[in-house]
Each structure stands twice: as structure tokens, then as C-alpha cells.
Amino acid sequence: MSEFISNFPILAIMSLFLGAFITSLLGRKNAVVRNVIVFISMALALIMMLALIKPVFIEGKVIGYWLGNWAPVADWAIGIGLEVDALSLFFGLIITVAVFVSGTYSFTYMSHDDSLVNYYTLFLMLSGSVLGLVLSGDLFNMFVMIEIMTFTAVALTAFRNTYEGALEGALKYLVVGALGSSSVLIGTALIYSQLHTLNLAQITALLTNDQNIVTGIAFAFLFIGFGTKAFLFPFHPLAADAHAVAPASISLMISGVLTKCGVYGIIRLVYCLYQNIDRPFVQYLVTAFGAVSMFICVTMAFNQHNFKRLLAFHSISQVGYVITAVGLGTSLGLASGLYHAMNHTIFKGLLFLTAGAVQHMTGSLDLDELGGLSKKMPRTCILFLIGAASISGLPPFNGFGSKWMIYQAAFEKSSQTGNVFFLVVCVTALITSVLTLASFVKVAQSVFFGQLNPKFENTKEVPLAMRIPMWILAILCIVTGIFPGSVANKLLMPAVNAATNTRAYVSAMMGEAYAAAHQVVHAGAADVQLIGVYSPMSWMLLLLSITSAVCLVAVLGSPEKKKLEPVVGANVPNGPMTPGSIPVTSQSREADERELITDDLDPKYESFFSGEHAEYSQVGGSDLFWGFKKNWRHYFSFMHEWHSGILNDYALYGACSLALTLLLCVLFL
Amino acid sequence: MTNVLLYAVHLFLFPGLLFIVVMGLLLAGIDRKLVARMQNRVGASILQPWYDFLKCCGKETIIPRHARKGLFLGAPVACFVILISAALFIPVFGGLSMSFEGDVVVILYLLTAAGVAIIVGSAASGSPFAGVGLSREMVAMISYELPFVLVLLAVGALCGQDSAYGVTFSMDEIVRWQTENGSSLLHPAMIPAAIAMLFVIPCEIGMHPFDIAEAETEISEGTLTEYSGAPLGVFKLCHCVKMYVMTALFCALFLGGLSTGILLVDALLEVVFCIIVTFLCMTVPHAICARFKVEQVFKFYWTFVSALALISLLLVWIMR
Numbered sequence: 001m002s003e004f005i006s007n008f009p010i011l012a013i014m015s016l017f018l019g020a021f022i023t024s025l026l027g028r029k030n031a032v033v034r035n036v037i038v039f040i041s042m043a044l045a046l047i048m049m050l051a052l053i054k055p056v057f058i059e060g061k062v063i064g065y066w067l068g069n070w071a072p073v074a075d076w077a078i079g080i081g082l083e084v085d086a087l088s089l090f091f092g093l094i095i096t097v098a099v100f101v102s103g104t105y106s107f108t109y110m111s112h113d114d115s116l117v118n119y120y121t122l123f124l125m126l127s128g129s130v131l132g133l134v135l136s137g138d139l140f141n142m143f144v145m146i147e148i149m150t151f152t153a154v155a156l157t158a159f160r161n162t163y164e165g166a167l168e169g170a171l172k173y174l175v176v177g178a179l180g181s182s183s184v185l186i187g188t189a190l191i192y193s194q195l196h197t198l199n200l201a202q203i204t205a206l207l208t209n210d211q212n213i214v215t216g217i218a219f220a221f222l223f224i225g226f227g228t229k230a231f232l233f234p235f236h237p238l239a240a241d242a243h244a245v246a247p248a249s250i251s252l253m254i255s256g257v258l259t260k261c262g263v264y265g266i267i268r269l270v271y272c273l274y275q276n277i278d279r280p281f282v283q284y285l286v287t288a289f290g291a292v293s294m295f296i297c298v299t300m301a302f303n304q305h306n307f308k309r310l311l312a313f314h315s316i317s318q319v320g321y322v323i324t325a326v327g328l329g330t331s332l333g334l335a336s337g338l339y340h341a342m343n344h345t346i347f348k349g350l351l352f353l354t355a356g357a358v359q360h361m362t363g364s365l366d367l368d369e370l371g372g373l374s375k376k377m378p379r380t381c382i383l384f385l386i387g388a389a390s391i392s393g394l395p396p397f398n399g400f401g402s403k404w405m406i407y408q409a410a411f412e413k414s415s416q417t418g419n420v421f422f423l424v425v426c427v428t429a430l431i432t433s434v435l436t437l438a439s440f441v442k443v444a445q446s447v448f449f450g451q452l453n454p455k456f457e458n459t460k461e462v463p464l465a466m467r468i469p470m471w472i473l474a475i476l477c478i479v480t481g482i483f484p485g486s487v488a489n490k491l492l493m494p495a496v497n498a499a500t501n502t503r504a505y506v507s508a509m510m511g512e513a514y515a516a517a518h519q520v521v522h523a524g525a526a527d528v529q530l531i532g533v534y535s536p537m538s539w540m541l542l543l544l545s546i547t548s549a550v551c552l553v554a555v556l557g558s559p560e561k562k563k564l565e566p567v568v569g570a571n572v573p574n575g576p577m578t579p580g581s582i583p584v585t586s587q588s589r590e591a592d593e594r595e596l597i598t599d600d601l602d603p604k605y606e607s608f609f610s611g612e613h614a615e616y617s618q619v620g621g622s623d624l625f626w627g628f629k630k631n632w633r634h635y636f637s638f639m640h641e642w643h644s645g646i647l648n649d650y651a652l653y654g655a656c657s658l659a660l661t662l663l664l665c666v667l668f669l
Numbered sequence: 670m671t672n673v674l675l676y677a678v679h680l681f682l683f684p685g686l687l688f689i690v691v692m693g694l695l696l697a698g699i700d701r702k703l704v705a706r707m708q709n710r711v712g713a714s715i716l717q718p719w720y721d722f723l724k725c726c727g728k729e730t731i732i733p734r735h736a737r738k739g740l741f742l743g744a745p746v747a748c749f750v751i752l753i754s755a756a757l758f759i760p761v762f763g764g765l766s767m768s769f770e771g772d773v774v775v776i777l778y779l780l781t782a783a784g785v786a787i788i789v790g791s792a793a794s795g796s797p798f799a800g801v802g803l804s805r806e807m808v809a810m811i812s813y814e815l816p817f818v819l820v821l822l823a824v825g826a827l828c829g830q831d832s833a834y835g836v837t838f839s840m841d842e843i844v845r846w847q848t849e850n851g852s853s854l855l856h857p858a859m860i861p862a863a864i865a866m867l868f869v870i871p872c873e874i875g876m877h878p879f880d881i882a883e884a885e886t887e888i889s890e891g892t893l894t895e896y897s898g899a900p901l902g903v904f905k906l907c908h909c910v911k912m913y914v915m916t917a918l919f920c921a922l923f924l925g926g927l928s929t930g931i932l933l934v935d936a937l938l939e940v941v942f943c944i945i946v947t948f949l950c951m952t953v954p955h956a957i958c959a960r961f962k963v964e965q966v967f968k969f970y971w972t973f974v975s976a977l978a979l980i981s982l983l984l985v986w987i988m989r
Contacts, residue, residue: 372795374737381737385789394782395775404774408838411822415835420986427818434814437781438807441788449792450800451735534775542757545680547750554746554899627808627881627963631971 005055006063009082009135012048012096015041016128024121031116035107038120042103045131046096049089056089057494062508064137075514077199083137083509086498087272090338090491091134091264094345098256099127101349105469106249109356113247119159123253126152130257134264137509139188140198142265146184146229150177153258157246169241172647176238179654180228187221190214201509204273204502205518211274213666219276220665222269223285224658230262232323233293234653236300236316237643243312244365248356251308255315255352256345263322263341267334270326271499275521277329281668284421285661286327291425294320298435299632300639302625307355307365307447310439311348314391317432318344324425325406328413332528334499335492336405342491343398343480347390350473354384357462357470358447364456367443372452376459379467381448386474388444390481392437396536398481403433405484408530438625482536493528683936684761686753692940693909694718696916696947700955703948707956718909725902733895735795744790745896745903748783752907755779756914759921760844761939772838773821776918780873783907784810787892790904794895802891805963806875806882812970813872816865819978823862824922826985827853840921847926854923858988862981863923867950868974870915872966874908876951878958879966912951916943919950 019041027034055061063084070079084092103123110116129148136142154177158170192198194214195206207215231239239259243251270277270286277283294317301313322344325337357380358373359365374381390397393404407426414422480487498505503522506515629636679685698715705712714720732738758771758779788806791799828846829837837843846853853859872879882891893904920942928935961969 372735374740374793375735378737389785392785393778394785395778400778404778407774411825411836411838412834415826415829418986420983423822423982423986426822427815430818431815434781434811437785438811441785441792441803441807444789445792445800445803449737449795451795451797534772539754539771539775542680542754543750546686546753547746549681549686550746550750550753625804625808625811627805627967628811630964631967 005051006065008048008052009063009084009092010065010067012045012092013082013128013132013135015044015048016099016124016131020121020124020128023124024117027117027120034117034120038103038124041124042096042100042127045127046100049092049096052084052089052092056084056086057490060086060494060497062498062504064508072199072202072510075510077197077202077510080141081137081199081201081509082135083201083505084135085505085508086494087264087267088134088498090342090495091260092131093491094260094342095127095130095134095257098252098345098349099131101353101469101472102249102252102256103127105252105353105356105466106247108463108465109249109360110247112360113160119156122152122156122159123250126156126253127257130261133261137200138198139191139200139203143181143184143188146181146225146261149229149258149261150174150181153177153242153250153254156250157242157254159250160245160247163245165241166245169238169245172238172650173242175647176235176650176654177228179651179658180225180235182225183221183228183658184225187218187225190218190221194218199509200268200273201506204275205506205510205515205520207274208502208518208520211276211669215274216665216669217662219269219274219669220658220662223266223665224654224661226262226265226269227289227657228262228654229265230259230319230323231316232262232289232319233296233316234657235650236293236297236313237645237650239316240300240304240309240312241645243315243352244306244309246308248308248352248359251311251352251356252349255312256349259315259319260341260345263319263326263337266323267326267337267499271334272502272505275502276669277327279669280417281664283327283329285664287324287422287425288327290320290323290325290327291428292320293317294324294432295428296639298432298439299635300643301439302435302442302629303636303640305367307358307367307370307443308352309365310367310443311351311355314351314436314439315344315348317436318348318391321403321406321429321432324429325409328409328422330409330413330416331496331500332405332412332530333409335488335496335528336402336409338492338495339405339484339487340399340402342487343390343402343477346473346476346480347387347397347399350383350387350470350477351391353466353470353473354380354387357466360466361459361462362456367446369453370447370456371450372448373456373459374448375452376456377448377461379461380470383467383470383474384448385444386477388440390477392440393433394437395534396478396481396540398477398484401481401484401487401534401536403429404534405530438628442625482540484534484536488528496528497523680757685757689753689756689910689913690906692917692943693906693911693913694722695940696912696943697909699944700912700947700952703952704956707952718905722902722906725905726899728898728901730898730900731895733794733796736895737793737795740789740793741895742900744786744793745900745907748786748790748907749903749910751779751783751786752910752914755783756910756917758840759914759917760840760925761917761935771840773825773840773843773922774838776840777817777821780911780914781810781814783911787904787907790896790900791892791894796895798888798890798894799892801888802882802894805884805888806892808963808967809872809875809879809881812967813869813974816970816974816978817869817873819975819982820862820866820869820922823859823978823982823985824853826982826989827856827859830985830989844921844925848928849926852924852926858981858984859923860981861977861984863919865974865978865981866919866922867946868970868977870919870946870950871954872970873915874911874951877955878961880960881963881966884960912947913943916946919946 019037023034023037027037065082067080129145133142133145154170154174157173158166160166195203228235270282297313297317301310304310322337322341325333364370390399393399406429410422410426500523503515503520506520697718702712702715755776758776788803791803825836825838828843829835854863875883924942
């Protein structure tokens with residue numbers, strides 16, 4: 001069985017890629033056949049990843065697989081290898097779950113579009129390539145997967161090419177994405193020229209004691225390359241342009257899955273390949289990139305008018321949290337980063353799907369135009385609120401658990417090193433969180449609450465087939481939030497140990513003797529100590545008992561009076577009196593009579609204003625926080641100029657950041 | 670069995686539900702009376718908040734046609750419950766065992782969550798006035814959050830300096846350090862942070878000079894525009910409870926460790942200190958200031974108050 005299970009990684013990747021080809025061959029005629037093929041290949045990949053949990057997470061094995069049985073000859077790895085340790089599997093699980101949810105959502109969500117065979121073919125290829133990237137044990141193979149991932153993602157971004165800006169967004173993504181891919185390629189080539197191998201395990205072993213200036217330059221190229229894939233600052237404008245036009249299911253993939261590949265690449269790079277996370281320079285570099293992305297993107301999100309564009313900026317902001325935490329270099333930092341990476345996929349996926357639901361039913365994503373949908377789409381509204389509470393980090397949802405760990409990690413790090421830089425990072429993270437909350441209040445107010453735009457009078461709730469994937473994510477939000485202890489023990493700690501224990505990683509592929517010969521460090525199991533106290537279960541118990549007590553008091557406290565009065569205008573016109581209910585007052589009777597007279601659309605009787613139609617004054621989404629924006633107007637106008645929307649500028653920022661990182665790496669690494 | 674009973678007593682009597690509500694209403698009453706005296710008025714009775722609450726509960730609850738009923742009615746209850754649970758994480762004088770274990774970040778986020786409950790409730794009412802009110806509430810929240818966070822970090826850095834990690838978030842740890850080394854207010858580095866905290870408290874509660882979200886004369890009570898009857902009463906009660914939560918938090922952060930060991934005396938001390946803090950940070954500004962504008966509040970908190978808190982944080986960092 002254990003022999004057979006080592007085939008699972010390649011089978012999971014194959015099932016997605018084969019699914020793509022079979023879909024394009026057989027799915028042209030019949031939509032049902034096509035959907036069944038897609039569903040089966042997604043489910044197979046998910047099941048195989050789940051089956052790997054037992055050997056990898058629980059038994060702590062590292063599964064190696066040589067394609068075509070090209071095992072190393074005389075300690076040189078010449079074949080392509082797959083290597084699955086707990087870190088890879090952690091990301092593999094995130095990816096397959098997200099792919100599964102996104103795919104099942106697509107079945108209904110994409111039903112209005114045509115040439116869906118192309119959509120599903122590209123979708124499965126994208127899924128296969130991201131899975132291949134995290135399971136790969138070979139640097140060049142990672143590059144190939146990055147290329148497939150970038151091009152399929154670009155094609156899918158422009159899938160609805162009738163949308164305004166779809167092609168533009170895709171083109172930007174293509175060009176700057178290619179910059180990132182080339183950067184990875186150059187890094188790979190430099191490493192190959194120095195070490196004559198592409199196998200990750202062997203590179204790890206060779207780099208342990210032998211790093212020179214060329215490998216330092218390769219580090220800069222690889223770091224920026226993976227940073228591009230995670231859309232870190234200064235590559236974040238692309239994500240916004242791509243997300244705003246892509247279908248919501250693809251936005252989920254880009255934000256929840258593609259950015260995670262960048263995160264995975266960076267973790268693999270600094271913890272495993274170069275093992276240089278202990279050096280202060282690398283910590284500053286990674287943390288600074290993360291913290292800047294985190295803050296700039298949340299302020300950018302503040303000003304957006306497009307629902308998905310706003311979510312896109314938040315997506316980068318949250319990835320910034322992850323990278324910040326990863327860059328701290330402590331076990332707690334890495335654990336909290338991984339936890340937040342997982343949570344980000346869950347809650348941001350949920351938010352993108354609710355955005356997709358709104359778009360599907362109303363055809364609009366404009367925050368200034370939408371409004372009052374909570375009456376029309378009550379279930380979507382609840383799902384959105386769950387997602388918004390999670391991303392804003394309100395207890396007991398999962399966002400709180402991971403952010404709380406990140407604050408602790410940063411605060412603890414600042415105390416250990418006595419460095420004010422990490423203190424600033426900690427404060428930035430806390431402030432970013434409240435700004436995140438503010439912009440989700442804005443979305444809630446301008447999409448789901450406030451006044452209904454008469455244009456959307458006939459909006460209906462989304463079909464059940466679209467709500468089920470959303471509920472899956474919403475339930476995951478709550479479950480991973482309430483049981484952070486189990487999540488940490490079962491998922492995070494194995495992944496953290498795998499990332500730091502390079503000895504096991506090398507020996508699994510190259511043999512124990514090889515690892516020993518190159519003095520690869522053997523790290524013990526990480527020990528994570530928290531400086532704070534938060535146990536969601538006991539808090540929930542507390543909350544529950546207080547709630548029940550309050551409800552009890554409320555019920556007992558009003559014996560002769562019903563708790564809920566007859567609702568004005570809610571179809572309870574002076575009905576028969578039940579014993580014990582109070583007589584309807586003259587006021588509410590008057591209101592009821594007026595209710596009978598009014599026509600819903602007659603502006604004369606609009607509830608809030610004196611009756612002039614011109615005074616229909618939904619406070620537009622972008623005007624909500626002027627008290628805050630006025631004070632920051634200089635900053636915002638600078639940002640406005642800076643995010644020019646011109647591709648040349650964005651490519652230039654990318655090139656500049658690459659040049660700067662190169663310079664720093666040459667100087668300090 | 671005794672454990673369950675003790676748990677219930679702590680939860681519902683002392684320092685739980687009953688004590689918190691009574692304290693909140695008491696502080697609100699005293700604040701009103703003192704403001705009136707300072708403005709040379711007679712003022713209402715100290716029991717006035719009780720009367721207000723009970724009267725609200727006896728009134729009819731009107732739910733506007735545009736409101737989302739479940740959220741509209743659920744929000745006040747959620748706000749109240751979250752506040753009570755936040756209060757239970759704050760240690761009463763010397764009474765570590767009576768409170769539940771928690772840390773400052775959890776308290777911070779629970780207070781935020783209570784604010785969000787108000788925001789969701791007012792958003793669910795569908796009124797444009799509430800829309801303006803909630804946006805102001807959010808701006809106020811952004812305003813005080815930065816200095817608040819800095820104050821909490823400063824206290825965490827001071828009180829955690831002897832622990833293994835050099836910093837702490839744990840409320841227990843903070844009080845224990847103060848028991849051993851004297852109140853943190855006596856530490857010279859903490860005086861600016863204490864002043865900053867005194868400014869944070871009225872904005873967090875939405876007291877007069879900073880009550881931009883509920884400005885009666887401008888936006889007709891903003892977030893509470895559409896509320897009436899019992900839900901309004903619960904929101905008013907939340908307001909009072911918040912007064913206790915914030916003053917008790919101040920006492921725990923800056924005046925912890927003054928325990929005498931006798932429960933009754935400790936509780937009385939807590940009451941006295943809460944009243945003093947209320948007077949300093951709420952009554953005085955209320956009596957002498959007119960309401961700030963929205964953008965003024967933001968600017969004030971992100972420059973002046975944050976600078977005070979930051980000075981403390983840096984001083985703690987340098988002096989350790």
C-alpha cells in the first residue's frame with residue numbers, strides 16, 4: 001500500500017491534466033458529459049490529496065517519486081522528481097479544495113457563457129499546473145508549471161472578452177507575469193550553472209555550505225519571480241485589473257490558489273533551498289515586502305468602486321500578511337503565515353463567490369450603483385457577512401485566529417531582537433486589520449444594505465447549486481476559526497516542521513548518506529509558544545450562556561407583551577387580537593393605513609425623505625469614509641497618480657524592484 | 670457541581686452580567702449628574718439611566734419597511750452579549766480567578782465586534798441617516814484604533830519584560846507583573862500612554878465631544894435613527910456597559926495589582942477608580958467641549974493621541 005501511495009501525487013496531477021484533454025475531446029457535444037468529466041477529475045485529485053494526509057501529516061513521511069523511475073545515478077539527480085512533504089501537501093490540500101469549490105460553482109455560474117469547453121479545459125490545466133508546482137521536486141519543472149499557470153490564467157482572465165477591460169487586464173497580466181516567469185527562469189539557469197542540478201533536494205544539499213554571489217543573485221531572481229506570482233508590491237495593480245474582469249470562479253483561483261503558489265515558492269526558497277531565513281537581511285527583505293503590500297493594498301482597496309477590484313486589493317493585502325509572517329523566521333511566524341494562507345483561500349474564496357453571485361443575479365459590480373440587496377438575496381447577504389467578518393478578523397471566525405497569531409509572532413520577534421522594525425510591522429498589521437474592516441463595512445453598506453436601486457427591483461436569490469459551494473467555504477470559515485488548536489496541531493505544525501527540517505527533505509530523495517555527507521542541518525520539532533490567551537471554545541461557551549441568559553430575561557421580562565410587535569407594513573393589518581397582546585396603538589394603525597395607500601415605487605411616500613424623487617440619496621460607496629479620506633488626500637492623490645493603469649509603468653516598477661532586490665542581495669547576501 | 674455553580678455565579682452575578690450592568694448604569698448616571706453640576710444645572714437623578722432603559726423596554730418596537738428584520742433585531746442583542754463577554758476577560762482588582770482568561774488583542778477585537786454589531790444593525794435598518802452614522806462610526810473606529818493598539822502594545826511590552834518572550838498579550842500576565850512591581854501608572858514611561866488611553870475611552874464609547882456617529886442635531890442619532898422600544902433600550906444599555914468595560918480596562922492596564930485581598934474592598938476600590946476615570950475622561954470633556962467634526966476626530970487621534978502612546982512605547986523599549 002505504501003508503495004502504491006507514492007504514486008498518488010503524480011496521479012493527482014495527471015487526473016487534472018487528463019481531465020483537461022478529455023474535456024476538450026469529448027465535452028464539445030454534451031454539457032452533462034463535460035461537467036461529469038470535470039467533476040470526476042477534480043474529485044479524484046481531491047481524494048488523492050486527502051489520502052496522502054495519513055502518511056505525510058500523521059506518520060511524518062516524505063513521499064518521493066521519480067518520473068519514469070529515473071532515480072539518481074551516482075548521487076546526481078537527472079530525472080524529474082516529485083516530492084511531497086507536509087508543506088507541499090498543505091498547499092496541495094488548499095489548492096485541491098479551492099479547485100473543487102471553484103469548479104462546482106462554475107457549473108451554474110458560467111451557464112450563461114458560451115464555448116465552455118475551452119473554459120473547463122483551461123480551468124483544469126490551471127488546476128493541474130498549480131498542483132504540479134507545489135508537488136514538484138524539481139526547479140525547472142516548477143518553472144514549466146509556472147508558465148502553464150500564467151498562460152492559462154491569462155486566457156481565463158480574458159475569457160469574458162466582451163467585458164470592458166478584459167483584454168487589457170489580461171494583457172497586463174501576461175506581460176508582467178512573463179517578467180516574473182523569466183525571472184524564475186534566469187534564477188533557475190544561474191543555479192544550474194553553479195550546481196549542475198535542478199533537483200530541489202540536491203540543490204538544498206549543495207547550497208547548505210556553499211553559497212556564493214551567483215547563488216545570491218539567483219536568490220533575488222527567484223524571490224522576485226515568486227513574488228510576482230503572489231502579486232506582491234509592486235506587482236499588485238495587475239491583480240486588481242485581472243480580478244475585476246475575470247469570472248468570479250477564476251478570481252477565486254487567482255486569489256486563493258495562484259497567489260498561494262507564490263507564497264509556497266517563497267517559503268520553499270528561504271526556509272528550504274537557501275535555508276537563509278535566519279539571516280536578518282532575508283527577514284527584513286521578506287517582511288518588508290509583505291508589510292508594504294499589506295498596507296498599500298488595503299488603502300488602495302478603500303477607494304475602489306468595483307466590488308471585485310476591491311476584493312482583489314484585499315487579496316494582496318492578506319497575502320502581504322502571510323509573507324510578513326513567513327519573513328519573521330520564527331516557528332510561530334511560519335505557522336501563523338501558513339494558517340493565514342489557508343484562511344485567506346477560504347474567506348476570500350467565499351467573498352469572491354458572493355461577488356460572483358451578485359454579478360450573476362444583477363449583472364453589476366458597481367458599488368455606487370448596487371444597494372439594498374439584503375432583502376432580495378438574504379442568504380447571499382449572510383454568507384457575505386460571514387466572509388467579511390472572517391477577513392476583518394472578528395472572533396470567532398478563522399481570520400481572527402490567524403491574525404492574532406501573526407500579531408503575536410511579530411510582537412514577540414520585536415522583543416527577541418530588540419528591533420523597532422518588527423514593532424512597526426506589528427502595528428501596521430493591526431491597523432491594516434481595522435482598515436480592512438472599514439472597507440468591508442463599505443461593501444456591506446453599498447451592496448447589501450442601504451436603499452435598493454429601483455433597477456434591481458426584480459433581483460432573485462442565487463440558485464442552490466451556487467450556494468452550496470459558498471456554504472462549504474462559510475462552514476470551513478467557522479470550523480477553522482473555532483478549532484485553531486486542532487488546526488495548528490494537525491496541519492500547521494507538520495508543515496512547519498517539514499519546512500524547517502531540510503535533512504528529511506534531502507534524504508527522502510537523495511538518500512540519508514548524501515544528506516549526511518553535505519551536513520544538511522537536522523532541525524528538531526518546532527516548539528510554538530503563544531504569548532496570549534484565546535480559546536474560542538470556552539469563549540463560545542461563555543457567549544452562549546450569556547446569550548441564553550439574556551434571551552431568558554427578555555422573554556420573562558415581558559410577560560404581558562409579545563417580544564416582537566406586529567411589524568409595521570408586514571402584512572399584519574389589524575388582525576384578530578390574540579389574548580395577551582396589547583391593542584394596536586393608533587400610531588401603528590395609522591401607519592398600516594398609510595401602508596395600504598402607498599405604492600412601493602411612489603416617491604411621495606419614500607420612508608426617509610420629504611417626498612421629492614430628487615432626494616433619493618443612497619450614500620454612494622465611495623463617499624462613505626470622507627472623514628478619513630480627507631485627511632489622507634495627499635497620500636491618496638499620490639497613489640492615484642502612481643497607479644496609472646499604464647502597462648509600461650507597471651513593468652517598470654517590476655523591473656525597478658528586481659534591480660533593487662538584486663542590488664541588496666549582492667550587497668548583503 | 671460546585672464548579673458549575675461557581676461558574677454560573679461568576680458569569681451572572683459577580684463579576685458577570687449583573688455586576689457589569691449595574692456598574693454601567695451607575696457610571697452613566699454619575700456622569701450625567703456630574704456634567705449637570707459642572708454646567709450649573711440640577712440634573713436628573715443618578716438612577717435616570719435605569720428609568721430610560723425600563724421606559725424604552727415598555728415602548729413599542731417599530732421595524733421600518735426597508736429593514737432586514739433578523740439583523741435589525743439581532744444586532745442589539747449581539748452587541749450586548751459581546752460586550753458582556755469582553756468585560757469578563759478583564760480582571761477585577763486582585764480577582765484573577767474570577768475572570769476568564771483572555772488577552773488584550775481578544776478584548777480589542779471583541780470591542781471592535783461590538784462596534785460592528787451596531788454598524789450591522791444600523792445598516793440593516795436601511796435608513797440613509799443610519800448610513801451616514803455608520804460611516805462616521807467606522808471613521809471613529811479607525812481613529813481610536815491606532816492609539817489604542819499602541820497603548821496595548823506599550824503595556825504588553827512593559828508588563829512582559831520579565832517573561833520568557835519579553836512581551837505579553839495576556840491579561841493575567843499584565844496584572845501579575847503589576848502585583849509584583851507596582852502599578853504600571855507609577856512607571857514614568859507609562860504616563861503618556863495613560864493619557865492617550867484616557868482620550869481613547871470617550872471615542873470608543875461615543876461620548877459627547879466624540880459622538881460623531883450619533884450626533885443628534887446633525888444626523889438625528891445616526892446609527893440609532895430607526896431604533897425604538899426594547900432594541901433601543903438594549904443599545905442604550907450597551908452604551909452604559911461600554912463605559913464600565915473601558916474604565917475597567919483602564920484600571921486593569923494601569924492600576925492593576927492594588928489588591929488588598931478582601932473581595933468586598935477590592936470591588937469597592939474598582940468602583941471608586943472607575944468613577945474617577947469616568948470623571949476624568951468622559952465628564953470633563955463632555956462638560957467643556959463642543960462636538961468635534963469627523964475629520965477633526967481622525968486627525969486628533971492619529972497625530973496627538975497616537976504620538977503620546979508612541980512616546981510611551983518607545984520609552985518602554987529604551988528603558989528596559
